[in-house]
Amino acid sequence: MGNNPERLFVKKVQFHGPLFPHEAIARITLSEKIPWRQRSDHLWLSTDDRPAPRGYLGKITCDSKQVVRSFFRLRPPTICISTDSCPQDGDIVRLLPKTPAIEVLFESNSPHNALFLTPHCNCRCIMCPQELSSGSGTLTEINRRIIRLMAPPPRQLAITGGEPTLVPKDLLAILTDIKNFLPQTDVQILTNARALKNRSLTREIAKIQNNRLLLGIPLYSDIDNIHDEIMGSKGAFHDTLEGLYNAALYRFPIELRVVVLKANAARLPDLADFIFRAIPFVIHVAFMGLEMRSAAELNMTKVWIEPQEFADPLLHACKKIVRYGFPCSIFNLPLCVLPKELWGLARQSISLWKRVFLPQCQGCTVKNHCGGVFGTGCKNPSSIAPIPDGFLS
Ligand code: SF4
Numbered sequence: 001m002g003n004n005p006e007r008l009f010v011k012k013v014q015f016h017g018p019l020f021p022h023e024a025i026a027r028i029t030l031s032e033k034i035p036w037r038q039r040s041d042h043l044w045l046s047t048d049d050r051p052a053p054r055g056y057l058g059k060i061t062c063d064s065k066q067v068v069r070s071f072f073r074l075r076p077p078t079i080c081i082s083t084d085s086c087p088q089d090g091d092i093v094r095l096l097p098k099t100p101a102i103e104v105l106f107e108s109n110s111p112h113n114a115l116f117l118t119p120h121c122n123c124r125c126i127m128c129p130q131e132l133s134s135g136s137g138t139l140t141e142i143n144r145r146i147i148r149l150m151a152p153p154p155r156q157l158a159i160t161g162g163e164p165t166l167v168p169k170d171l172l173a174i175l176t177d178i179k180n181f182l183p184q185t186d187v188q189i190l191t192n193a194r195a196l197k198n199r200s201l202t203r204e205i206a207k208i209q210n211n212r213l214l215l216g217i218p219l220y221s222d223i224d225n226i227h228d229e230i231m232g233s234k235g236a237f238h239d240t241l242e243g244l245y246n247a248a249l250y251r252f253p254i255e256l257r258v259v260v261l262k263a264n265a266a267r268l269p270d271l272a273d274f275i276f277r278a279i280p281f282v283i284h285v286a287f288m289g290l291e292m293r294s295a296a297e298l299n300m301t302k303v304w305i306e307p308q309e310f311a312d313p314l315l316h317a318c319k320k321i322v323r324y325g326f327p328c329s330i331f332n333l334p335l336c337v338l339p340k341e342l343w344g345l346a347r348q349s350i351s352l353w354k355r356v357f358l359p360q361c362q363g364c365t366v367k368n369h370c371g372g373v374f375g376t377g378c379k380n381p382s383s384i385a386p387i388p389d390g391f392l393s
Contacts, residue, residue: 009094009105010104010106010110011103011104011353012101012102013102013104014101015060015081015101015102016079016100017078019098019099020077020096020097021098022095023095024094025041025092026042026092026094026149027041027091027092028088028090028091028092029090030089032044039054040056043056043058043060043093044060044076045060045061046059046060046061047061047063051076052075054076058079060078060081061079062080062081062082064082087102087104088107090108090109091107093105094142106146106149106150106154107352111156112352113154113157114158114160115146115147116160117159117160117171117174118164118170119132119161119162120132121161121162121192122192123231125295126295126296127259127290129292129293129295129296130161132162138167138170140167140170140174144173153181153182154182155184157182157186158188158189159174159175159189163192163195164190165191165196165201171205179210185212187212187213188214188216189215191215192218192231196247199249202249205250206251206252213252214253215253217255218257219240219256220259221264221267222274224238226263227240229263241279244282248279253283254279255284256282256284256285258285258288259288260288260305260314261290262305263302265309265310266310268316269313269316272316272324273320275326276324280324283326283327284328284329285321286331287317287330288333290303291332292374292380293378297378300378300379306382306383307337307338307383308383315341329346331371334370335370336364336384336387343369346370350374355372355373356372356374356375357373360385365386
């Protein structure tokens with residue numbers, strides 16, 4: 001299995017009970033009747049005090065009064081996890097060797113699951129919230145196991161990294177598996193598209209013929225130097241444009257993703273014009289708020305801008321994008337920091353495991369429609385304030 005699995009998981013959960021001697025990927029199930037040959041890939045989730053049926057990898061209980069059972073009995077082991085972090089039926093977890101913790105890799109009730117292909121990237125974005133790594137190894141086998149255990153299949157799934165096109169063989173293998181095992185799942189590859197300027201790679205991806213595939217590609221400015229500075233890599237702007245044109249040539253649907261930060265905020269309306277003139281084939285434009293962790297946190301003074309400072313250019317850019325006929329969305333920004341005219345474009349986009357509401361959100365009249373803020377970042381907008389009753393009338 002891979003050497004860099006640390007970024008694979010959604011959350012890590014401690015347990016009480018016997019330690020597993022080997023690494024294993026397992027699906028959580030409430031069923032006692034999993035076919036015999038598949039049992040060793042399953043952990044039985046139960047509240048009653050019986051041990052797991054024979055053949056299962058083990059049993060998970062959230063009832064701390066139950067006796068944990070070791071491997072030295074005839075039945076599979078029982079481990080105990082506290083109720084508030086107990087995995088759900090259909091979740092996929094990774095058991096760590098000789099460690100009292102499991103990693104949740106896939107949450108069956110979340111619309112925000114992703115397969116992490118590599119920790120490497122060919123850019124160093126100044127606001128990147130990912131923890132990139134210089135380690136080696138492949139995560140393909142883990143991801144293939146995860147895909148085969150996904151049941152029922154998720155409605156949507158992201159493929160991310162690092163930069164997933166940097167491991168083209170792995171990417172093609174995973175896309176082929178998704179086509180075969182998850183034919184009803186919408187798939188989004190999050191890529192900077194630089195590698196797609198290599199037309200043969202773009203063609204290979206197209207040959208898989210998954211018509212549920214969408215490319216999510218970032219473009220931060222209409223000015224090459226600004227985009228390159230944000231991406232931390234000279235030449236990124238022109239590479240990405242070439243990648244965009246190749247993707248269009250092979251008729252990939254493309255979502256353009258524009259993170260808003262200090263360096264590009266003022267020119268958002270110009271970027272909207274550029275999108276219309278230079279890449280009119282994109283099917284969706286998303287403006288995105290910052291997640292202030294990792295590189296974004298390190299580069300705080302270069303990156304951070306309060307939403308009220310970019311409200312005007314964002315409003316004008318969105319109006320232009322809509323007028324030009326593109327579907328337009330705003331991700332990762334709560335309603336109270338946006339001009340009211342933009343509320344209809346705001347989406348609940350922050351992954352459930354990262355999303356929080358602040359104490360001041362108590363009593364906010366639009367909380368049910370709001371996407372909240374990142375609980376994973378070091379900073380959130382200072383202007384967050386509850387929307388009072390009557391504001392909408
Ligand atoms: S106060 Fe909280 S719930 Fe209300 S709009 Fe702002 S972030 Fe959302």
